[in-house]
Amino acid sequence: MRARTDWNEKNMNLKDAHRIRDTVNSGEISAKEWADAALERIDAVDSDLGVFLTVEPESVRRRAEAVDRAVKGKSLPLAGVPVTVKDNISTRHLRTTCGSKILENYIPPYNATAIDLLEKAGAVVVGKANCDEFAMGSSTENSALRVTRNPYDPERVPGGSSGGSAVAVAAAITPVALGSETGGSVRQPASFCSVLGLKPTYGRVSRYGLVAFASSLDCIAPIANSPKDIALLLSVIAGRDDHDATSAPFEVPDYMLELQQSVRGMKLGVPREFFGEGLDPEVQAIIEAGIRNAESLGCEVQEVSLPHTKYAVSDYYIIAPAEASSNLARYDGVKYGYRSAEHDDLIDMYRKSRSRGFGPEVKRRIMLGTYALSSGYYDAYYGRAMKVRTLIKRDYDKAFEKVDALLSPVSPTPAFKIGEKTSDPLAMYLSDIYTVTANLAGIPALSLPCGFTKQGLPVGLQILTKQFQEGTLLRLAEGYMNAFPVSGPPIKY
Ligand code: GLN
Secondary structure, eight states: OOOOHHHHHHTOOTTOHHHHHHHHHHTSSOHHHHHHHHHHHHHHHHHHHOOEEEOOHHHHHHHHHHHHHHTTTSOOTTTTOEEEEETTBOBTTBOOOTTOSTTTTOOOSSOOHHHHHHHHTTOEEEEEEOOSGGGOOSSSTTOSSOOOOBTTBTTBOOOSSSHHHHHHHHTTSSSEEEEEESSSTTHHHHHHHTOEEEEOOTTSBOOTTBOOSSTTTOEEEEEESSHHHHHHHHHHHBSOBTTBTTSOOSOOOOHHHHHTSOOTTOEEEEEGGGGSTTOOHHHHHHHHHHHHHHHHTTOEEEEEOOGGGGGHHHHHHHHHHHHHHHHGGGOSSSSSSOOOSOOSSHHHHHHHHHHHHSOHHHHHHHHHHHHHHSTTTTIIIIIHHHHHHHHHHHHHHHHHHHOSEEEEESSSSSOOBTTSSTTOHHHHHHTTTTTHHHHHHTOOEEEEEEEEOTTSOEEEEEEEESTTOHHHHHHHHHHHHHHSOOOOOOOOO
């Protein structure tokens, strides 16, 4: 990073959204200065890390100046806070590609509700972050547009699909980011990059403007460096939205207040099935140490069972592709997105636009999903998968009769090498084993930094709880991180 004297004088550290917002509300540092600082970080590190697909510096500065004018005389919850947004969340007049060639030139005419809410709260969106194409993947390698690297080891993946958003926060380009979750896409990159990622309860945050992948699973999800900043972001974006009929009509609790409650006496469960075959021994040791740490804070720990976990990956990889095959039917080259210039007739135009516009993983999912939904197979695949989904949900209901929250690994391994799993989709799918159940059950789950391997790779600890109890996760994360802050090797960027 280039040294700037005024940065040093003003301590312009881009890791803490609360501090940034306080300095802007008090007039000590302007939103424009923070926006310039974030843009400078992008200039300094983005060619190495590959986070951003679109940044428009002039409009970022204009937007920051508007915040500086708006903030005079009042204080805004996210005044001047620079935010990175995953490129499958619609931003008005700002390119939204979903990491796909088919939307490479798509500029939405409207904002996602979450973006409107962030902007109303004074946040400044600095750019759109790389992701796996249509959020399908666990490494960001499925992006058709860019390679994103892990700041702890640039030869390794940042995780995915919200890899760009996680790296933006890990490398202190912006203190917070929005990602999305369908099956672990925020928790897993958070774990690989030593930041926090929260998958909210399904319906807690409006999906309006989040480009649909699997509508019964999709959520917009915050990433930050502290539980406090996750709480801040969630308070702003959560709530009922008339544009999304599946958004929940429940009041949004005061997460900041919940986060201050003591964790002493909390009952925690450790699901036996999350510690089986395939779990890297080093990851296991770090997670077990994390569990002992939680115990030392006065939490009661007991083993629990989620017996249907063994079906989770197969279940998810029927339901998610089935819904995707239907959602992605809209990209036909007619109304928007890529259209093949040469074609013989309408059908040929559809075929060429879709076969050239979509990448291999998206095509694989469309085929899997179409098969699972096709006549004669629907009951055997999709219908059955939905029944198994109910069983997975019931496992959690039962566990939460005994405990307040569960602790587990996020991913069976730390960040893997770029290219290591690209030729083996099944190996990639299997790495989602500990994350997809929360999405299938619709419950909230969070990844928090727990430790580092001997090689210096981050490992996240997962906490899961009942629907709409995000406050429980934040309280546990805050108590844990205050007592056991992790420090790893300094990142080079
Ligand atoms: N790895 C999962 C998948 O490829 C997760 C996707 C997501 O959460 N968006 O489908």
